[in-house]
Amino acid sequence: MANDTDLVRRIKAEIVVQQNCARKARNDRAREAHDERIVLLKDCLRQISPASGSDLKDGRAGTSWSDHQAHSERTSSAGDNDDKFNPEDLVDLTRLDDLPEDMRAELEDPYRNLDTQVVDLLRTVGQALEVDKIRVGLYRLFGISIDQAKLSNRLYKLASRGVLIKPPRSRGLYTLPAT
Numbered sequence: 001m002a003n004d005t006d007l008v009r010r011i012k013a014e015i016v017v018q019q020n021c022a023r024k025a026r027n028d029r030a031r032e033a034h035d036e037r038i039v040l041l042k043d044c045l046r047q048i049s050p051a052s053g054s055d056l057k058d059g060r061a062g063t064s065w066s067d068h069q070a071h072s073e074r075t076s077s078a079g080d081n082d083d084k085f086n087p088e089d090l091v092d093l094t095r096l097d098d099l100p101e102d103m104r105a106e107l108e109d110p111y112r113n114l115d116t117q118v119v120d121l122l123r124t125v126g127q128a129l130e131v132d133k134i135r136v137g138l139y140r141l142f143g144i145s146i147d148q149a150k151l152s153n154r155l156y157k158l159a160s161r162g163v164l165i166k167p168p169r170s171r172g173l174y175t176l177p178a179t
Helices: 004-025 026-047 052-057 067-076 088-090 101-107 109-127 131-142 148-159
Strands: none
Touching: 004 026, 004 088, 109 131, 109 148, 131 148
């Protein structure tokens, strides 16, 4: 029972985070993606604890049943439902806006965010990239401009920790390890 209560609390917290992200989203596509995640989280919450579904009707974390049905129809007619509930989102270090100030200050290492962005870029591209291509991709995907020497140093550290792989006999080429 305690585990269910904790899970319900975490899902509700993630709903609030997704609502904040949707409100701050820069474009309609991102806003819609957050809204779809919210609906999926609420559906998951209803399945875990039907009683907790009743308190989703307040303005903070609720949608009506008709909203849920409309979402289901949209996603089923769209044919591609990429935004499935991912438990890793609950512990995602790229979004810290819902954390207390003191915890956020400890976690806001400028290179930590860069690490996850490099990994996201390599996952998105799906192939090994050279340092210059990683720089261009980081700018185009995240709007980050970083010095080549700093990026090379960070990529080397990520490779030495095993987060990235530097293929043998390659110069400035990095990829993700096979999963």
